[in-house]
Structures are given as structure tokens and as C-alpha cells.
Amino acid sequence: MKKPILSQFNWHQIFLLLLILGCPTMSILAQTINGKVTSTNGEVLPGVNIVVKGTTKGTTTDKNGTFSIDARKNQMLILSFLGYELQEVTVGDKTSLDINLKEASESLEEVVVTAENRSVSAQRVPITLDLVTGKTIQKQGITDLVQLQAIAPSLNIITNTIFNQINVRGVGSNQGAAELSDQAVTVGIDGEYINRPVALNAALFDLDRVEVLKGPQGTLYGRNATAGAVNIIAKKPTQTREADLGLSYGNYNALKLNGMVNLPLGKIAAVRVAGILNKHDGYRESSGTGAFNGRFDNGNMWASRLGLSVNPTKALSMYVAGEISKVDQQAPSQYGVPMGSLTELKDKEPISWTTTLPKDFPVATAGFMKIDQSAIRGKIAYDFGKAILSYTAGYRKVTMTGYQPLNGYLPETNSFHNDIKTATQSHELRLNGETAKLSWQVGGFYGDEDQNTARGLLVVSAAGAFGGQVPFLNFFIRDVNSKTSAVFGQATYKVNEKLGLTLGIRNTSDKKVLGGGNLASAPFGPPTIIRFFYPNVPTSGTQAGMKPFEGIPTEGSWNRTTWLAGLEYEVDANKMLFAKISTGYKAGGFDNLGQYNPESLTAYEIGSKNKFANNKLRLNASAFYYDYKDQQVTIFISTAIGGAIQNAGVSTVKGLEIDGEYAASKADRFRFSVNLLDAKYKDLKTVANRVGAAVTERNLAGNVAPMAPKVTLTAGYSHDFKVGKGILNAGIQTLFKSAYYTTAFNYAMDRQKAYTKTDINLTYTTQGGKFDIGVFAQNLEDNRIITFSGFNGGNINTYNWIFGSPRLIGAQLNVRL
Known part of the structure; x- marks a missing residue:
């Protein structure tokens, strides 16, 4: 209990x-x-x-x-x-x-x-932050975090089949499919803490804005904010009676419906209902003898949110929201190359091996992925006068089932069964106040999470040896309970009219308990062993045919203190300089070999925020240096063990960022950003997979961190044309990323070459803003962008890649009542 x-x-x-x-x-x-x-x-x-x-x-x-x-x-x-x-x-x-x-x-x-x-x-x-408004998100047709990275240049997301892993400034979660590990970027929706990679498939709709905070946010956002934080802020109920309805249709039979109704309930309350439906046909084509014939890699999701705001007194305010979402579609597609027949690579790593990656390819099955999420979150605040006491809480339940084809070629060889359930709750009590000289906040946080993960590797190619039944080569059940508690405080003191000093500190205690077990034996043994065949799966780590954990710890506790020290100097009302030192902490945990320890990061940053020419020009800049220790790195060991996490990494990250916006006239806007990044491992002792052989020890010192392009550039321009009584807005924006690697091994086929990604939109808004009608296009170049790659050796011997979306075009209509 x-x-x-x-x-x-x-x-x-x-x-x-x-x-x-x-x-x-x-x-x-x-x-x-x-x-x-x-x-x-x-x-x-x-x-x-x-x-x-x-x-x-x-x-x-x-x-x-x-x-x-x-x-x-x-x-x-x-x-x-x-x-x-x-x-x-x-x-x-x-x-x-x-x-x-x-x-x-x-x-x-x-x-x-x-x-x-x-x-x-x-x-x-x-x-330093990337800020994306809800209007921009809607105009660009963005519906999830993966698409958001196109307009938030510091955000890089690895899509590893069902798991989304976020990187900011070359720091993030490179744990592959280690679903039990924590994220290095905290994601929150209105204060509700989201931690699991599967939960990051949540939909984005009816939003006020998204804030991407760069650098460790350990004081105010706690553990697992090593790289930064992503704040998703939904629109709240207001005293305005209004309704919106949107329709979008594009290539790949892409259909998006979104709507909102906001109603005041007397003078002290209001309710807001919003929803979205988003679906499209598959982005890839499969055909051939023995292949799944048709399009695969489709999308099909819907989500809705009900929010209620109540202000019963002048001092008391309350907000509660319930949200549900459902994904029911084909499994994320990945292309694969069988490596076992490449005799020149026998017992070697594929360091310099190359091949041509296609846009379409045959697969034996499209698989499936079903994700059901439900959440309730809320906030209650009381204004005492000199201070405000607030309580924020959230609860989220996620259930995921799926059949994930792994090899990405014909015939089907290996596939994964996924059954993942999580239940997460978070509670924060905060007291904050502000005077002319001092703004401050103190508080406490508590989080509790139950994870039940059951995953198994299927050997489809061995079905003939078992009368057509598909055996499990391995199966892992992991039941993990995680508890975290913290106290924190942060204050900014105005030393004088220009100079401010900020100090913050947070102490966090984490505890995790592991239960479950592993498949006792591979299926290729004597007749007496217990085998499991798909879809009949083990349900407990202690049942016959499974074996409990032996010789590894099943309970761990960690305690860390993170802190922040900063100075800010107001040159005048339009210019500010700042400098700070901050620390981040990512909790430890368990893998298939036992326990791994926390990782930590210390960041040094200076920056400037400026407005020039009577606020026609905004120009911001920052430079940073990270000292990253005890990095958690995952490597595939064998089919019996699966992946394991090691505290192997020590790296440094250096960078320079500049972003700006210029209003050339009332109708013309220019936007740009320049991100320079140097993220390398100083020491990374790990093991590497080899073709047809066991893993071998490697030190990846000098390699570039994953998802860390040296140069990222964005440029955008928009113009408003007066057409009749309305406004026609034409916009174009382009993103350039220099070459980068998707894994720490820096193999030739882990390299995504430099590319540009250009989006355009044309929107006509009637006088008064009642109607919008427009067209849009994303990825005009139709580039095939690698979002994941990975090589598994031993007796798997497969190299896999996952690709981003192709060129998308469409038209949309929005009506406001």
C-alpha cells in the first residue's frame, strides 16, 4: 500500500x-x-x-x-x-x-x-527562449511537438518508433527505446508534468503559446530539466462568448478539424471546450511480392479538452481542465538493411559503410499503434495581498499497445510487441510575491509515477519451426514506481534601478522501486522449456516461463541540490544584459543490467535582449558553455539483455545564438535566427555493436553529440496586402541545418546531410476577423530528413532509419462566431 x-x-x-x-x-x-x-x-x-x-x-x-x-x-x-x-x-x-x-x-x-x-x-x-504563439501554430498547421521543431530552432526531436526524445542545444535524451529512463527536457501543459516518451505524442491545439526555455531549469522546474523546459500554455476560459471552427484539407488526404466554444457562466465563471481531429494517409508506398501493398506510415488522432474557470471571490481563482486524446494508426515506419550477409563487415562496426536511402520501400506489415491518454489538471490561487499562494496539480494516464515492425525490409524477420501503461501525478504548492525591489517565490513539489512496461521481440522468421506460431525471442516486464519530492526558492532583488541579482536553490529527493522479470529462455531449446507465442504474452514477471531479477538492485534513492545565480542589468528601458550560472539534474534509474546514476550539468551563460529604432527592431543574443557529467547513454547489448544505460559520458557544449525581428513597415516583418553549436564528448566509454558478433568496448571521445548541428539558421518574411476590406497575409520561412549525427557513434549512415526546409502560407482575413481562408505548404523542398537511425548487431544485424514528413500542402478555413 x-x-x-x-x-x-x-x-x-x-x-x-x-x-x-x-x-x-x-x-x-x-x-x-x-x-x-x-x-x-x-x-x-x-x-x-x-x-x-x-x-x-x-x-x-x-x-x-x-x-x-x-x-x-x-x-x-x-x-x-x-x-x-x-x-x-x-x-x-x-x-x-x-x-x-x-x-x-x-x-x-x-x-x-x-x-x-x-x-x-x-x-x-x-x-533565452524560443516563443511560438498559438496563432502561428494554427497558421502553420502544427499539431504535435515533432512539427513544432520546424519553427523553434533550438528544439530537435528524435522519433524512435513510438518514443519521442527531445534535445535542446545538443543536450537531451539519447536513451533510444529505454522507455523507463527520464527525459532531459521537462515538458508541461499548464503546470502538469509530462515525463514519458510515449506521452509526448500529446496533441497541440487551442493554445495561447509554447515557450521553449533553453539551458538548465533545475530551480523552478526541478529534476529532468537538464537541457531546458517546454511550457505548453492552453487558452483559458474567459468572460467572452465566442466560438471557432476550422477545417483543413491537403495532400495524402490530410484532414484536420478543430473547434472551440467559450461561454461565460454568470459573472464569476466560464467554460471552454476545444477539440481536434487530425488524420492522413500513409507517407510511404509499399508494394511487391510478399509485401504489404498500399500506403503506410499514416496518422489518425483526435483530442478534446474541457476547461472551467471560477473566481468566487476577488482573491480566489480556480481553474480545472480535463483532456482526452486517442491515437489509432499504423506503426511508425522504418527502413532497414540486413547486414548479416555483408561479409566485408563481418565482426566489424559499420563505421564508414554507406548505402542509398529510398523514399518508398516495401514492408511486410504496417503494424499498428494505439495510444489512449486522459488527464486532469488544475490550479487554485489565493491572493493574500502581499503574496499569492497557489496549488497546481495534474494526473495523467497513458495506455499504449502496438505491433512495431523492426527490420524494414522483406521478408519480416523481427517485430516488437509493446504494451505500456503509465499513471503520473504531480503536485506543487507555491507562494510568490513582488514588491518594487524584490520578487520571490518558495514552494514544494511532489510527484508519483507508476510504469508498467511489457515489451517483447518477436522472431517472425522462425514461425515455420513452430507450426506457424510466432515465438518471442525475449520479453521484459518492468514495473517501476518513482517518487520525487522537492523544496525550492528563488528571488530577484533590485540592487538599484538598473542592477538585479537572482538566486535560486532546489533540493530534490528521488526514489525508484523496480519489479518485474525477464523471459526465462529463448524459444530454441529443448521441448521442456516454456515458450510464449504472439499474441499470448506473459502478464507477470513471476509466472512460469519468466524469471525474476537476480543479482541486480531493485531499489534506488538519490538526492541532489540544484541552484542558480544570475545578474541582470537594465541599460535602459529597451536594453538588458544578463549573466548566470545554473545547474541541472536528471534522476538515476534501472535498466536490464541494474542501476545507473543521475547525470548533471553546469551551465554558464551571458546574454542581451534589446529593442531598437522605437521598437521596430528586436535583437537578442546569448553565449553559453556547458559542463556535462555522468551522461546516461544507452547501447544495445544482446537480444537476451536488450538495451542498457551507462553513466559513460563527459562532454562540453559551447554555443552562440542570435535572433531578431524587424518591422520594416506596418505591413512588413522580417525574422531571423543564428544558432552556432559545438557539442562534443570529452569521454564516452561504452560498447559498440558489430556485425554478427558480440559487442566490443569503445571510447567515443571526440565524437559529436547526437542531434547537434553546428549551424542552424532561420529566416522569415511576411507582408500584409490590403485587399478589399480585408487583409491578405503572405509569409515564407526557411530553416537551414548543417550536417549532424543521430547517434553518438557518428557512423557514416547516422549522418543527416545539411538541408533546408521551407514553409509558406497565404491567408486572407476578412474585416473584423470573422473568417480566415488560406493555403499552406511545408517542406517545399520535399527533403527526406532522417529523424532516427540505429544499428543492432549480434544475431539481429539490422540497420534502421526513420524519416520525417515529406512535402505537405493544403488549404484551410477558419470561422469565428
Whole structure:
């Protein structure tokens, strides 16, 4: 039986939380502010975002431009609206506000972010980040994290069959199919913590924005934020009655339907319902004798979200959302080459071996993948006056089943059975406050996760020896319970009007317990052994035919303290310099050989954020150096053992990033970014696979880290044409990545050559924004981009590759009611 949540905390953590709850800070109460927002020429502005500065409390104006929000006299409201300049308004003694927003005739719009768990302009937060607005996501037709990397240049995602692994600045999770390992990039949806690679298949829809925070975020975001954090912020219910409906259709019979309805429930509550359906035919063609005939690598998913906001008093706000999603499609496709017949590679690694990779190829079966996710998350906040106490919680259940073809050629040789279940909960209690000189936050975090993973390798080619039954060569059952608890605090003190000092610290305790077992024997033994044939699979690690773990630890505990120290200097109202040292920590765990230890990273960064020419030009830059130790690296050992994780890596990462935006006129926008990266291993003792032979020891010192192109460039341009009473927006953006490797071995066939990826969109918006109609294209060059590669030797002897999406074109229509 699990212990109560409170008992998971150490005594000092409980003491801190009690201190927070007992904090006597009820000296100032909020008041209700009613207002109306118009343009300078008197036109009402519906949909203006309004937040209380330094908090996450916000609302939007209704169709009449009016709003209502609770704020204290000493607080400020931040108003932001596309096409208008950001404006800050002091509440003071006023309970009614009439606000005129100035049109951004030739200046750039500003976006408010919550990267430090408080609302502030993206240009005033001392964190390097990629920011993608919900409008951009919708216009580009983006529906998942994999597609997001096209417009977030620091984000690189490896699609390893069913597992998505995120890399930021050359740091990430290269654990291959080690589903029990943790991510190096924290992903959260409205504060709900998502950790599993399968769960990262979650859909993106009805979003306000996505923030990609670069560098360790160990203080505020905790463990597994070694490389950074991805914050996904959904749109919240407002007091505006509105509805949206969108339809998109493109090549590969791609169909996307999305919709939203937002309804106020009296004056204190509102509800928002949103959903998406996204499907397409397969991107690859298979044909030939003995092959699956038709298209494969298709997509089919839907998701919906119901959100409720309630503000029963001026000081109390509550938000709760439930979300479900379902994926039911063919398995991700991978091309393969059998290596066992290549006599010149016998007992060798395929270091310099090369072959030509096709766009279409025959496969014996398309397989299947089914993922069901359900989640509930919420936040309750109480404004005491001088401080805000908030509680954020989330629970997510993920069930995945699948049949994953592995070899990617004819005939079918090996395939994988997948049955994965996870249940994750997270709880955070936070107290934060802000004065003219000091902004601060303290809190506690607790997380609990149960994982049940049952995976087995099928030897389809051996069915003839067993009367047509397909035997399992191996089968692994892993039941892992993970608990994590932490206390943290961070504060920024304004030494003077220009100089600020930030200090942060977090102590994290992790505990993991392992259960399960392995297949007792391969099927090629005497008649007396117990064999398992697909689809009849083992259900317990202790049943006959399975063997429990022997000689390896099944329980582990770790404790780490991560910290942050930073300086920020405001040169003037439009220019800021910052420097910081931060640390990150990724938890240890278990693999098929036993226990592995945590990994850690220390980062040094300097940066600058600037606005020039009356906010016509935004120019940001940063330089960083990472010292990365005890990296967790996975390697395939054998069919009996599978993959194992080793604390083998020590590396350094150096880089320079520049990004900017220029408003040449009211109608013209230019955007660009330059990312230079040097990520190499100083030491990486591991083992390498060989063709038809056992693994051999290797040191990969000097090799380049996976998914770390030396140069990444983006450039974009958009122009608004006045057509009738509406606006025709034409946009083009291109992404360039220099050559990079997809694995740490840097084999010739792990190398993705340099490429460009260009997207365009043409959208006409009617006066008042009631209708949008447009066309779009992604990957105009139709490049075949490698998103995964891997070589398994021994008695598998297969080299595999997975490719990204081909050229996609389509048309879309959006209606706003």
C-alpha cells in the first residue's frame, strides 16, 4: 500500500510548507476592475489579453471590448494585442478603466510569458527562449511537438518508433527505446508534468503559446530539466462568448478539424471546450511480392479538452481542465538493411559503410499503434495581498499497445510487441510575491509515477519451426514506481534601478522501486522449456516461463541540490544584459543490467535582449558553455539483455545564438535566427555493436553529440496586402541545418546531410476577423530528413532509419462566431 502523500516529504520540507500555509499576509485585498479597451480612433478591441503583472492571473476583452479583473491598488495590468503596442496600466484607486491601445504601425508586438512563473514581457525575462504563439501554430498547421521543431530552432526531436526524445542545444535524451529512463527536457501543459516518451505524442491545439526555455531549469522546474523546459500554455476560459471552427484539407488526404466554444457562466465563471481531429494517409508506398501493398506510415488522432474557470471571490481563482486524446494508426515506419550477409563487415562496426536511402520501400506489415491518454489538471490561487499562494496539480494516464515492425525490409524477420501503461501525478504548492525591489517565490513539489512496461521481440522468421506460431525471442516486464519530492526558492532583488541579482536553490529527493522479470529462455531449446507465442504474452514477471531479477538492485534513492545565480542589468528601458550560472539534474534509474546514476550539468551563460529604432527592431543574443557529467547513454547489448544505460559520458557544449525581428513597415516583418553549436564528448566509454558478433568496448571521445548541428539558421518574411476590406497575409520561412549525427557513434549512415526546409502560407482575413481562408505548404523542398537511425548487431544485424514528413500542402478555413 502506498504511503500518504505528506509522508513522502522530509521533515524540513513539511516545515516549509506549514510555514507557507501560515504566512500572515492578508494586509491588502484585491478590488474588481471593470474596463473597456479601444483603439486610438475609438474602435472597440475584442480579444485583448490582460494579465496582472507578476502573476498568472488574466482575462480577455469580450466582443464589446470590455473586461473585468481583480487586482490590488499597487499592481499593474499588462495589455497585449496583435497589431498594437504592449501597454502597462497602474491600477491605483481606480475601479473603472478606459484604455486606448496604440496601433503598432511600424513597431513589433510584445508577448507576455510566464517562464519564471510570473507574467512579464518576453523581452524582460533573463532567460533565452524560443516563443511560438498559438496563432502561428494554427497558421502553420502544427499539431504535435515533432512539427513544432520546424519553427523553434533550438528544439530537435528524435522519433524512435513510438518514443519521442527531445534535445535542446545538443543536450537531451539519447536513451533510444529505454522507455523507463527520464527525459532531459521537462515538458508541461499548464503546470502538469509530462515525463514519458510515449506521452509526448500529446496533441497541440487551442493554445495561447509554447515557450521553449533553453539551458538548465533545475530551480523552478526541478529534476529532468537538464537541457531546458517546454511550457505548453492552453487558452483559458474567459468572460467572452465566442466560438471557432476550422477545417483543413491537403495532400495524402490530410484532414484536420478543430473547434472551440467559450461561454461565460454568470459573472464569476466560464467554460471552454476545444477539440481536434487530425488524420492522413500513409507517407510511404509499399508494394511487391510478399509485401504489404498500399500506403503506410499514416496518422489518425483526435483530442478534446474541457476547461472551467471560477473566481468566487476577488482573491480566489480556480481553474480545472480535463483532456482526452486517442491515437489509432499504423506503426511508425522504418527502413532497414540486413547486414548479416555483408561479409566485408563481418565482426566489424559499420563505421564508414554507406548505402542509398529510398523514399518508398516495401514492408511486410504496417503494424499498428494505439495510444489512449486522459488527464486532469488544475490550479487554485489565493491572493493574500502581499503574496499569492497557489496549488497546481495534474494526473495523467497513458495506455499504449502496438505491433512495431523492426527490420524494414522483406521478408519480416523481427517485430516488437509493446504494451505500456503509465499513471503520473504531480503536485506543487507555491507562494510568490513582488514588491518594487524584490520578487520571490518558495514552494514544494511532489510527484508519483507508476510504469508498467511489457515489451517483447518477436522472431517472425522462425514461425515455420513452430507450426506457424510466432515465438518471442525475449520479453521484459518492468514495473517501476518513482517518487520525487522537492523544496525550492528563488528571488530577484533590485540592487538599484538598473542592477538585479537572482538566486535560486532546489533540493530534490528521488526514489525508484523496480519489479518485474525477464523471459526465462529463448524459444530454441529443448521441448521442456516454456515458450510464449504472439499474441499470448506473459502478464507477470513471476509466472512460469519468466524469471525474476537476480543479482541486480531493485531499489534506488538519490538526492541532489540544484541552484542558480544570475545578474541582470537594465541599460535602459529597451536594453538588458544578463549573466548566470545554473545547474541541472536528471534522476538515476534501472535498466536490464541494474542501476545507473543521475547525470548533471553546469551551465554558464551571458546574454542581451534589446529593442531598437522605437521598437521596430528586436535583437537578442546569448553565449553559453556547458559542463556535462555522468551522461546516461544507452547501447544495445544482446537480444537476451536488450538495451542498457551507462553513466559513460563527459562532454562540453559551447554555443552562440542570435535572433531578431524587424518591422520594416506596418505591413512588413522580417525574422531571423543564428544558432552556432559545438557539442562534443570529452569521454564516452561504452560498447559498440558489430556485425554478427558480440559487442566490443569503445571510447567515443571526440565524437559529436547526437542531434547537434553546428549551424542552424532561420529566416522569415511576411507582408500584409490590403485587399478589399480585408487583409491578405503572405509569409515564407526557411530553416537551414548543417550536417549532424543521430547517434553518438557518428557512423557514416547516422549522418543527416545539411538541408533546408521551407514553409509558406497565404491567408486572407476578412474585416473584423470573422473568417480566415488560406493555403499552406511545408517542406517545399520535399527533403527526406532522417529523424532516427540505429544499428543492432549480434544475431539481429539490422540497420534502421526513420524519416520525417515529406512535402505537405493544403488549404484551410477558419470561422469565428
